[in-house]
Amino acid sequence: MNDLWDTAGYIASSRYRVSVCKYLDREGPELPSRIASKLGFAQPHVSRALSELRDRNVVELLVPESQQKGRLYGLTREGKQALTRLRGDAASVSVSFVEERSFPxxxxIDHLCDEHGEELRLVVARNGDDSDVFVASEDVQKRYDEQSIARLIAALRAGETTIDDKLMDVPTGENQFAVRGLEHSLLVRFSVDDDAEILVALEPDADVNVPAFIDACRRRLKD
Structure with a gap:
């Protein structure tokens, strides 16, 4: 996945980051307090989103660092490019939340629920532009709507590979297995055929071995 899609995926993984970026793109440079007021968010959420986005060179502070009042933020060129790409590709993604028995x-799903229980967050079956999403709990359902899942899929499917070869032998609980897309989640992605794939989101501390995990999932897909 190239740097621009990496950035787009990072934006997509938080509704606060997405909303702040869209606001700055639409309205231009603004103060954190005004952004929070206009979006109806608590200011700490907006301030944190701006800090995270600034660390990734998505937004920039437009006044001297020493200035404590009137701290205006705006999108960087990279931020605008990532947001444009994310919007365009996400628009072509169709997402449907389904119950277990309606999942392809x-x-x-039976296997993942039995083996990983509380570690499981959601499972996505993508076929072309259509994606069916099984959500493991009501808490997860509240955190991710159809648009956020569409943005995630759009960002992820731009990559040419599913899992880097160098990561295949790394237990997923280790920090080296970086996850982009769902904030604070571990995402395992593998192909089913030429234009279909499975995405499984787990808790970040899930203790599974990637090759064994994927092999077990593939066996279930053949059942």
């Missing part, structure tokens, strides 16, 4: 591979 319900035996896979």
């Amino acid at each position: 591979h319900d035996s896979l």
